[in-house]
Amino acid sequence: MNIECRGETVNIATGGVEVDRDLPPVVLLHGAGMDRTVWSQQTRYLAHHGFAAMAVDLPGHGESGGEPLPSIAEMADWVAEAITEIGLGPAHLVGHSMGSLISLEVAARHPEAVERIVLLGAAAAMPVHPDLLGAAERNEVLAPQLITSWGHGTRAHIAGNPTPGLWMRSGCQALLERANDGVIFNDLAACNAYEAGDVAARIACPITVVVGSEDKMTPPRATSQLVAGLSDVDLKHLDGVGHMMMIEVPDRIRELLLDALH
Amino acid sequence: MVDPEYLKFDTLSLHAGQEPDPTTGSRAVPIYQTTSYSFVDTEQAAGLFNLEQPGHIYSRISNPTVAVLEERIAALEGGVGAVCTASGMAAFHLAAATIMSAGNHVVASRNIYGGTHNMLNLTMPRFGITTTFVDPRDPEAWRSAITPETRLLFAETLGNPGIEVLDIPLIAQIAHENGLPLMVDATFTTPYLMKPIDLGADIVMHSVTKFLGGHGIALGGVVVDGGRFDWAANDKFPTLSQPYDGYHGISFADEYGHQALSMRARAEGLRDFGAAMSPTNAFHLLQGVETLPLRMKRHVENTTSVVEFLEEADAVTWVSHPSVATHPDHELAKQLLPKGAGAILSFGIAGGREAGCRFIENVQLASHLANVGDAKTLVLHPASTTHQQLSAEDLVAAGVGEDLIRLSVGLEDPEDIISDLSRALRASQKG
Ligand SMILES: Cc1ncc(COP(=O)(O)O)c(C=O)c1O
Numbered sequence: 001m002n003i004e005c006r007g008e009t010v011n012i013a014t015g016g017v018e019v020d021r022d023l024p025p026v027v028l029l030h031g032a033g034m035d036r037t038v039w040s041q042q043t044r045y046l047a048h049h050g051f052a053a054m055a056v057d058l059p060g061h062g063e064s065g066g067e068p069l070p071s072i073a074e075m076a077d078w079v080a081e082a083i084t085e086i087g088l089g090p091a092h093l094v095g096h097s098m099g100s101l102i103s104l105e106v107a108a109r110h111p112e113a114v115e116r117i118v119l120l121g122a123a124a125a126m127p128v129h130p131d132l133l134g135a136a137e138r139n140e141v142l143a144p145q146l147i148t149s150w151g152h153g154t155r156a157h158i159a160g161n162p163t164p165g166l167w168m169r170s171g172c173q174a175l176l177e178r179a180n181d182g183v184i185f186n187d188l189a190a191c192n193a194y195e196a197g198d199v200a201a202r203i204a205c206p207i208t209v210v211v212g213s214e215d216k217m218t219p220p221r222a223t224s225q226l227v228a229g230l231s232d233v234d235l236k237h238l239d240g241v242g243h244m245m246m247i248e249v250p251d252r253i254r255e256l257l258l259d260a261l262h
Numbered sequence: 263m264v265d266p267e268y269l270k271f272d273t274l275s276l277h278a279g280q281e282p283d284p285t286t287g288s289r290a291v292p293i294y295q296t297t298s299y300s301f302v303d304t305e306q307a308a309g310l311f312n313l314e315q316p317g318h319i320y321s322r323i324s325n326p327t328v329a330v331l332e333e334r335i336a337a338l339e340g341g342v343g344a345v346c347t348a349s350g351m352a353a354f355h356l357a358a359a360t361i362m363s364a365g366n367h368v369v370a371s372r373n374i375y376g377g378t379h380n381m382l383n384l385t386m387p388r389f390g391i392t393t394t395f396v397d398p399r400d401p402e403a404w405r406s407a408i409t410p411e412t413r414l415l416f417a418e419t420l421g422n423p424g425i426e427v428l429d430i431p432l433i434a435q436i437a438h439e440n441g442l443p444l445m446v447d448a449t450f451t452t453p454y455l456m457k458p459i460d461l462g463a464d465i466v467m468h469s470v471t472k473f474l475g476g477h478g479i480a481l482g483g484v485v486v487d488g489g490r491f492d493w494a495a496n497d498k499f500p501t502l503s504q505p506y507d508g509y510h511g512i513s514f515a516d517e518y519g520h521q522a523l524s525m526r527a528r529a530e531g532l533r534d535f536g537a538a539m540s541p542t543n544a545f546h547l548l549q550g551v552e553t554l555p556l557r558m559k560r561h562v563e564n565t566t567s568v569v570e571f572l573e574e575a576d577a578v579t580w581v582s583h584p585s586v587a588t589h590p591d592h593e594l595a596k597q598l599l600p601k602g603a604g605a606i607l608s609f610g611i612a613g614g615r616e617a618g619c620r621f622i623e624n625v626q627l628a629s630h631l632a633n634v635g636d637a638k639t640l641v642l643h644p645a646s647t648t649h650q651q652l653s654a655e656d657l658v659a660a661g662v663g664e665d666l667i668r669l670s671v672g673l674e675d676p677e678d679i680i681s682d683l684s685r686a687l688r689a690s691q692k693g
Contacts, residue, residue: 015314016505016512037519044517045314062519063494131264142266149266157269159279159333163316164324165524166343167278167336169268174342174489174520254315 001054005082008066011036012086013055015047024115025088026261028055029079031097031121032187033136033147033179035062038096041163041250042257049258052088060183068186072098072194076105080113092261094118096246097217098191101126108202118208118260120253121215121243123222124200124229126191133192136185143184144176153214153242160248168247200229207233208260210253212241234260271338271454272555279333293545294326313509313529323532327541331548335474335484338453338554339466342489343524345532346482346544350449350469351377352537353483357445357465358414359535360485360527361499364390367411371398371428373421373661375469376648378447382416383656398426399590404436413498415442419458420450420584423608423644423668424661427584427591427598434462441498443491449473449635450604454558461598464491465523472635473605476550476557480543485527489520502526557637560673562602567676568669568683572609577617577687579665583607605671606634611690615664618643621690622667627674627682639672639679 001012001019013036019025026046028039036043036055046053058075059066069075079102083089092115095103100122107114135142148169156168176184207230211223220237227235236256238245246253269277280291299318301307309315318324328346336344347353358368370382372395382393396403398417408415415437417428428446437444443464448456452473458466468474470482493502494515502522505511508530514522532538539547550557565583572581584595584603595603611617621641622630628639632647642648649662671679 011516013516016510016517035519037517037521040518040521041316044312044512045309048309048312048314063516129264142263145266145268146264149268155281157267158277159281159330161333163343164318164326164329165332165336165345165528166521167333167341170336170340170489171342171521173340177490178492178520251315 003082003085005078005085006066008059009064010059010082010085011057011063013037013039013043015044015053017047019052019054019088021052021088023050023052024261025052025054025086025091027079027083027091027093028053029093029095029099029102030055030058030061031099032191033144033176033184035175037062037175038244038246042246042254045254046257051261054086056082060180060186068183069190070186071190072101072105073109075102075190076109079106080110083113089113090115092116092118094120094257095122096120097122097243098126098187101191101194104196104199104203107205108199111204114205116206116208116261118210118257120210120245121212121218122209122226123218124196124226125222126194126218128188128192133185133188136188139181139185141177144173147176148172150216151243153212153240153248155240156242156244156248162251168244171247172244196226200226203230205232208236209233210236210238210245210256212238212243212245212248214241215243217243274334274337275554276552278337279330291327291330291545291548293541295541296325297321313512321541322536322538323528325538325541325544328539328544331539331544331551332484334548334551335453335468335470336486338551339486340457340459341466341486342521344484344486345524345527346470346484346539348483348537348539349481350467350471350483351381353467353469353485354378354381354447356527356531356535356537357467357485358386358391360523360531361443361501362391362413363501365411366391366413367409368393368414368416369404369407369412370395370415371417371421371426372396373398373424373426374418374447375422376644376651380651398428398433401432401436404433408440408442412440412442415444416447418447418450419456420604420606423666424582425584425589425603425607427594427603429594430458430461430463430598434464437464438462441496450606451599452554452558454555455562455599455601455604459486459488459490464488470547472633473558473561474551474554475547476554476635476637477546478633478636478638480546482539482543482547487521487524487527493522501530506530557673559601561605561671564673564676564679565602565605565607565671568671568679569607571680571683575684575687577612577691579610579612581607581609606668607671608666608668610663610665611667611687613691613693615645616693617690618665618667620693621686624686624689625682626685627678628669634668634670636670637673639674639682640670642668644668
């Protein structure tokens with residue numbers, strides 16, 4: 001599905017079905033340098049299990065038009081506006097990594113747009129390794145490689161893709177390599193600069209946080225710090241799983257989403 | 263500067279795609295000799311058929327043993343996914359049929375395997391897909407053969423039988439300037455000698471029958487999806503960018519993005535054409551892949567010895583292998599194939615066709631058969647076998663003279679290979 005937001009096309013994957021406006025809307029937000037397809041193992045499932053599932057390409061990402069937005073706050077304002085354009089709000093927000101920061105900010109700045117948030121690979125701060133930031137700034141393939149390398153748990157580096165024939169490591173790297181020049185750097189810089197401040201205290205909606213024991217990008221310790229500040233929060237642990245959890249263990253994330261969203 | 267912590271090639275050859283079997287602990291990949299898989303319940307069954315969730319349904323579409331081989335080859339190539347097929351020919355067909363329809367056009371190197379040449383030249387036109395063959399070394403020929411109907415550029419990483427080295431970065435650039443993908447047949451190089459996706463190719467196919475399997479015991483093919491090509495960037499690839507009624511209007515590019523080709527090739531191509539790899543073949547081929555780096559290294563070393571011998575041999579008029587200084591792609595090979603330009607070479611025998619026949623009949627260690635990439639040394643006279651369907655004109659265009667002998671250098675002790683060749687060469691000259 002395509003909508004217009006601020007005069008640019010927004011591409012939204014809806015699981016191959018037309019969005020049913022009577023169903024509860026779920027907006028899925030991808031992480032830095034990625035796009036809607038990180039949710040391909042969840043979108044279609046949710047769409048066939050009672051939700052209006054909408055995996056969004058943020059501006060300048062995937063097939064959406066426009067330029068990538070320079071800060072988490074601006075991304076959050078844009079998401080709230082996009083939800084208004086879709087005309088289905090308030091929505092459940094599911095965010096991964098940078099998408100989890102955006103979800104936090106949407107919940108704090110635009111509470112009327114949000115029903116609940118589910119955060120995967122989340123932390124209150126996301127400092128980015130200077131070598132990664134540098135490689136991204138120079139649009140080097142090292143940036144996709146480092147994100148892929150650190151983004152997957154040990155098991156995901158060897159095997160375990162439940163979709164026959166797909167190889168996770170190159171899947172992630174290819175996805176990032178497809179980003180336009182400057183996009184990965186824009187997003188990583190936005191994550192790096194993000195300061196949560198009192199965001200936790202300003203969130204009223206219920207929150208589910210999912211943490212992988214082998215997450216090197218938003219390690220369990222960082223997730224705990226975020227969770228400590230939240231009030232209505234449900235924390236789920238995934239053993240042996242890294243940052244790219246919805247790709248590493250799509251079955252468990254599907255179950256968990258159904259559970260959290262009902 | 264930090265480096266990505268990626269498992270290395272040799273490790274991936276042994277491990278990628280497999281975890282010890284969760285129910286039995288089996289360390290080796292089990293042969294899941296089954297046609298079908300029990301559903302958990304009707305809900306899960308419906309989800310599987312509707313691509314809502316992944317899993318095995320029926321072995322024509324996927325099988326756990328085959329899936330290990332697929333994931334492993336994808337890992338070695340650096341592809342986002344792979345689909346195994348019953349043979350190399352089936353792999354070519356699967357890729358072609360997934361991205362093209364009647365009315366479309368291919369630009370292909372003229373120096374390719376005779377079987378693929380036949381398919382493109384004679385068979386595919388019956389289904390409305392035509393091909394223009396070009397000299398793979400001539401970038402202008404590639405450019406000017408592209409028409410508005412072209413959907414694919416195709417060549418072998420090492421050509422047949424002149425062992426032309428494909429300048430992948432250059433031909434990929436020509437393809438991409440025209441919004442088209444480049445597919446390469448990397449059978450002769452394997453991911454050990456060259457990683458075509460890193461060089462710019464979009465789709466890699468193999469006859470796994472050959473070096474990947476490595477022992478001449480099982481047929482197989484694979485299509486590897488590079489995942490970098492944007493199928494939705496123009497309207498040339500509706501099978502990937504438009505809704506498909508076969509799965510309730512799914513658009514593979516929209517849903518799976520960089521994995522669209524792998525998903526559609528399986529969901530449609532394996533389902534409908536049915537050229538699936540058998541689980542037992544996948545098991546046999548996996549044993550080969552485990553030792554691929556060791557074998558390829560030795561194949562290349564033995565080839566170096568054999569080339570040195572042939573260059574000095576009296577009855578040999580010419581030797582064609584990129585390691586030879588006079589080979590037109592000698593410099594390109596150094597750049598693109600630093601670990602070696604494979605174990606297949608051709609040479610001309612003094613005395614032409616008859617001497618060629620006598621040579622073939624007098625080798626004793628080397629086997630006279632129509633295959634390459636076995637652990638054992640193989641010899642062939644293409645003009646009378648693989649390329650015999652080609653007209654005299656096509657033979658010349660494909661660079662197959664009547665004096666041409668093709669050699670696939672095996673893993674025997676190089677001294678034994680050389681003495682066998684030496685004996686047969688002597689016999690060939692006693693006409
Ligand atoms: C370069 C090349 N490609 C494709 C094929 C076809 O493979 P298969 O025999 O596995 O169908 C062959 C077989 O000889 C080959 O040498």
